[in-house]
Amino acid sequence: MNPTNYLYLSALLFTIGAIGVVMRRNAIVVFMCIELMLNAANLSFVTFARINGNLDGQVVAFFTMVVAACEVVVGLAIIVTIYRSRRSASVDDASLLRR
Amino acid sequence: MGPLAVLAALGMLLVKKAVHSALLLAWVMITLAFFYIAQGALFLGIVQVVVYTGAVMMLFLFILMLVGVDASDSLTETIRGLRPIAITAAIGFGGLMVSLIGRASLGREPIGLEAANAAGNVQGLAYLLFSTYVFPFEVVSALLITAALGAMVLAHHQREVGRPTQRDLSEQRFRSGSLATAAGLPGPGVFARHNAVDVPALLPDGTAAPASISETLRARGDMIDSSQFQLDHINTEIVEEK
Numbered sequence: 367m368n369p370t371n372y373l374y375l376s377a378l379l380f381t382i383g384a385i386g387v388v389m390r391r392n393a394i395v396v397f398m399c400i401e402l403m404l405n406a407a408n409l410s411f412v413t414f415a416r417i418n419g420n421l422d423g424q425v426v427a428f429f430t431m432v433v434a435a436c437e438v439v440v441g442l443a444i445i446v447t448i449y450r451s452r453r454s455a456s457v458d459d460a461s462l463l464r465r
Numbered sequence: 466m467g468p469l470a471v472l473a474a475l476g477m478l479l480v481k482k483a484v485h486s487a488l489l490l491a492w493v494m495i496t497l498a499f500f501y502i503a504q505g506a507l508f509l510g511i512v513q514v515v516v517y518t519g520a521v522m523m524l525f526l527f528i529l530m531l532v533g534v535d536a537s538d539s540l541t542e543t544i545r546g547l548r549p550i551a552i553t554a555a556i557g558f559g560g561l562m563v564s565l566i567g568r569a570s571l572g573r574e575p576i577g578l579e580a581a582n583a584a585g586n587v588q589g590l591a592y593l594l595f596s597t598y599v600f601p602f603e604v605v606s607a608l609l610i611t612a613a614l615g616a617m618v619l620a621h622h623q624r625e626v627g628r629p630t631q632r633d634l635s636e637q638r639f640r641s642g643s644l645a646t647a648a649g650l651p652g653p654g655v656f657a658r659h660n661a662v663d664v665p666a667l668l669p670d671g672t673a674a675p676a677s678i679s680e681t682l683r684a685r686g687d688m689i690d691s692s693q694f695q696l697d698h699i700n701t702e703i704v705e706e707k
Contacts, residue, residue, distance in 0.1 A: 378559060
């Protein structure tokens with residue numbers, strides 16, 4: 367398949383993830399949308415690795431995966447801590463810093 | 466499979482329950498794994514399945530179980546005018562990206578990974594990882610350890626107040642308002658008629674006692690009406706057998 371199609375797919379998935387981050391209220395769903403954006407970026411890394419004919423893009427995608435895994439671990443721990451103290455996983459309720 | 470991935474991602478935005486979005490995201494990740502393998506990134510495809518759909522998504526589902534599956538998202542907008550602005554901005558951004566990709570040209574044909582993968586994809590990646598990228602590799606490993614430590618610190622939960630003992634609970638029962646529940650809540654079931662846990666006990670005046678049912682069953686609505694077991698609905702005439 368033409369590599370450009372993968373780039374289109376990557377752009378679409380990234381956009382959908384961005385909409386999700388802005389529009390959804392549940393912190394876990396927001397988190398999953400961030401994962402979607404990271405995955406979309408990974409797809410374009412892999413595609414560009416193929417276009418350029420070297421493996422550097424794949425190495426970068428691998429690092430992205432590791433960093434995303436770290437981010438998920440810490441983020442979910444934060445969500446659980448917030449849920450424990452506030453009984454809610456909505457991003458709108460955690461507005462303590464505003465006041 | 467590309468359209469399927471886009472549909473699943475759109476569904477992720479539109480479904481109400483967080484569990485359904487998690488499953489749709491798992492599907493998107495599996496399709497991405499196929500695309501990786503199709504593009505010569507065998508190692509990344511396998512890692513995508515193992516790490517993302519295996520570990521990360523299961524972590525998400527686990528946290529969803531912890532936080533409550535029924536915590537469905539309210540799709541009402543809390544900031545006024547956010548949704549049209551978000552959708553407009555997203556369409557603008559997506560259109561920009563798509564038109565950019567459509568117009569840009571690399572000026573040459575894609576090379577393909579046949580030469581780079583000549584000694585095997587995993588071997589090629591390992592060679593790069595342990596030569597050119599060895600420092601970022603070490604930094605990333607430090608990050609991973611720090612993240613694991615951070616998660617342990619965040620998830621650690623120390624009780625500030627000691628757990629109430631049986632004695633405390635008993636004193637609290639006697640001191641709080643009525644003595645009706647001092648001896649504990651009534652047990653469920655109607656004597657000799659029904660002993661299931663989903664039937665509320667009957668009080669002496671014949672009314673049902675909802676306090677005798679487990680709160681979970683009550684919340685789920687799995688409560689059987691106990692009025693059919695009341696004495697005045699039962700034929701109490703004694704029929705003599707001959």
